[in-house]
Amino acid sequence: MRLAALRKRNWLILHDVDSLCDAPGSHQMDPDLFTHDYWCERGLIVGEAPGRGNSLFLQATPKEQWALRPYRRGGMVAKLSEKRYLWTGAEQTRAFRELRLTAKLFEQGLPVPRPVASCVTRYGLTYEAALITVRIAGAKALAELLVNDQADEALLHRVGVMIRRFHQAGLDHVDLNARNILIDPTGMPWLIDLDRCRLRTAGKWQEANLSRLSRSVAKFSAPDQVASVIARIHAGYHEDYTAPR
Incomplete structure (x- = not known):
């Protein structure tokens, strides 16, 4: 580029x-x-x-x-x-x-x-x-999938892995929410809207990103599904991951 x-x-x-x-x-x-x-x-x-x-x-x-x-x-x-x-x-x-x-x-x-x-x-x-x-062809916001109960365990796990990759790269996404995560037709998650975001060394901001996403997920998930949705995303995030070379 x-x-x-x-x-x-x-x-x-x-x-x-x-x-x-x-x-x-x-x-x-x-x-x-x-x-x-x-x-x-x-x-x-x-x-x-x-x-x-x-x-x-x-x-x-x-x-x-x-x-x-x-x-x-x-x-x-x-x-x-x-x-x-x-x-x-x-x-x-x-x-x-x-x-x-x-x-x-x-x-x-x-x-x-x-x-x-x-x-x-x-x-x-x-x-x-x-x-x-x-534009990411055919992509839908994670928020939409949560509302329609179309986000399965594997997808939520991939979302967590994706967030971890960005954190390993040092990205502090100040508005990490379910609308800024898109899922393409193959089930691959994408991150959009990097306004006011920046690259930083590891710190408390990483947990703040996850907390913000959890609050957003809670708005779009069925009340009895909130805890499991967040848990699955966190499971993917905390999985041992090595970025491809």
């Missing part, structure tokens, strides 16, 4: 140079690429994900879909500014940091979506941003 930056006027784009080609009809790296209107005018919006900012699913090529996620604030601060963040430099923006982190984990062979590009538009002391990644 080769990352390159484009800078013009008040916008900056960080992108994987192999994600787009110069063939006729291909999408060009431009701020419009990160807007709803661009894709709507071309009839290429194929779906939408729940959550802040209404992430869009896009038919980027005949064989590949992308997920476009604008950055949005939550909580009380959103009442002051839902889309704007304080500008402290391009490399400190949430979009650039998330794309670089995702690219690093992707290159290590960890199950994260392949990053495509991020765009930052500066407005003096503030900025707005959006991120594009490749």
Whole structure:
């Protein structure tokens, strides 16, 4: 994966140079690429994900879909500014940091979506941003599977193993929940939404990640299944595991 930056006027784009080609009809790296209107005018919006900012699913090529996620604030601060963040430099923006982190984990062979590009538009002391990644075809959120009682013991065990792999790589996922774990049609779990996440040395944050996931799992599981679901995930997490070379 080769990352390159484009800078013009008040916008900056960080992108994987192999994600787009110069063939006729291909999408060009431009701020419009990160807007709803661009894709709507071309009839290429194929779906939408729940959550802040209404992430869009896009038919980027005949064989590949992308997920476009604008950055949005939550909580009380959103009442002051839902889309704007304080500008402290391009490399400190949430979009650039998330794309670089995702690219690093992707290159290590960890199950994260392949990053495509991020765009930052500066407005003096503030900025707005959006991120594009490749959509994991046919994947469903762990939350959905739990609600429909479709997460069996083997799957939950694999989820635990996956989380352990990321922790061994040093990833502190600050929003580890059942919606940010996707399961593809083969039963392989993936981790998404690395906004505000970072790489750290081992510490108490690992247990905090697991506790956050346990609280999330409890919201989507049947009351009489919560304890067993959490236990199965933890069993996978604590299993002796050596990452493939």
